[in-house]
Amino acid sequence: MERSIQKYVEVDRGRVTVDVHGEPDQPAIVLIPGAMADAAAWSAVARHLDGWPTVAVVNRRGREPSGPLPDGYGLATEIEDAAAVLRGFTDVRTLFGWSYGGLIALHLANIRPVPHLIAYEPVMAPFGAAALPDLRRAQDDGDLDASITVALQQVTGMDDATTAALRADTATWSELRRLGAPAYRETLAINEAARPAVLAARAARVDLVVGERNRGRAPYGTSFDDVARHVPGAVVHELTGQGHLAHLDAPGHLASLVSRLGTLDT
The missing domain is CATH 3.40.50.1820 (Alpha/Beta hydrolase fold, catalytic domain)
Incomplete structure (x- = not known):
């Protein structure tokens, strides 16, 4: 197809x-x-x-x-x-x-x-609820890197080493930044x-x-x-x-x- x-x-x-x-x-x-x-x-x-x-x-x-x-x-x-x-x-x-x-x-x-x-x-709900304060802080600061890190580690449960490996891959991390901008608002929507x-x-x-x-x-x-x-x-x-x-x-x-x-x- x-x-x-x-x-x-x-x-x-x-x-x-x-x-x-x-x-x-x-x-x-x-x-x-x-x-x-x-x-x-x-x-x-x-x-x-x-x-x-x-x-x-x-x-x-x-x-x-x-x-x-x-x-x-x-x-x-x-x-x-x-x-x-x-x-x-x-x-x-x-x-x-x-x-x-x-x-x-x-x-x-x-x-x-x-x-x-x-x-x-x-x-x-309560999926990802514990991460909402840090996701909100990252959004308010305009810090996409922090937002993605919080989403990966606190929402999905990814460990530090895997997160670091993703961040070291420039193309993959750039794609995560592109797709992760709504992370706080979408996680909030799930929980509200x-x-x-x-x-x-x-x-x-x-x-x-x-x-x-x-x-x-x-x-x-x-x-x-x-x-x-x-x-x-x-x-x-x-x-x-x-x-x-x-x-x-x-x-x-x-x-x-x-x-x-x-x-x-x-």
């Missing part, structure tokens, strides 16, 4: 871009990335997906060429933006979300019908979001996926367990050998599982 176009979706006080792989408007899967990622980071997964003629990857606000996060930003902003994207396609068969994107998808499926929802390691008793109430079917390396482990595996308790009837799957960054480390492996889950409805 090499052919792709970029679609612009007008949203409240801004716009969102969507990378569309394959056909422009056929039965579709819509992917919502999470924090520290954009549509480009998910392009390899999109190219490996089978079973949907249209694969649409949302480039959430805060990532160029989409617009900036608006004043008053919160989870409700993301839900409204995602709903606008879905309205731009005539036949969305599957909604997929990763990490914060998974939380967005699960909340969206509380307010509109979704035939099939897949969420890879979705997170929810309402916590309904049930998530994805209007989804006909929900599959939750956790990486084998994170199963039962903080921070992602434990947050995943919190989410799973709010999605009655969801089927839980484990992606062998993988952690939170399967879309970068093993895009074909992740796409194979997602494609297999999609064929169960056909």
Whole structure:
């Protein structure tokens, strides 16, 4: 699925871009990335997906060429933006979300019908809550390096040596700086979001996926367990050998599982 176009979706006080792989408007899967990622980071997964003629990857606000996060930003902003994207396609068969994107998808499926929802390691409050003061300080100081360091170490649990190695790689660190600017506001949005008793109430079917390396482990595996308790009837799957960054480390492996889950409805 090499052919792709970029679609612009007008949203409240801004716009969102969507990378569309394959056909422009056929039965579709819509992917919502999470924090520290954009549509480009998910392009390899999109190219490996089978079973949907249209694969649409949302480039959430805060990532160029989409617009900036608006004043008053919160989870409700993301839900409204995602709903606008879905309205731009005539036949969305599957909604997929990763990490914060998974939380967005699960909340969206509380307010509109979704035939099939897949969420890879979705997170929810109190995910990253302890890091909020330091993230706020870094944002107020305009210190992107500090913001990324706090996000990696205090939110994701990365150790000093791994963080230092990333920082020593100029290209990788530059990319993290580009994607990490909204880290404080997005982490705050996760923790200020309402916590309904049930998530994805209007989804006909929900599959939750956790990486084998994170199963039962903080921070992602434990947050995943919190989410799973709010999605009655969801089927839980484990992606062998993988952690939170399967879309970068093993895009074909992740796409194979997602494609297999999609064929169960056909």
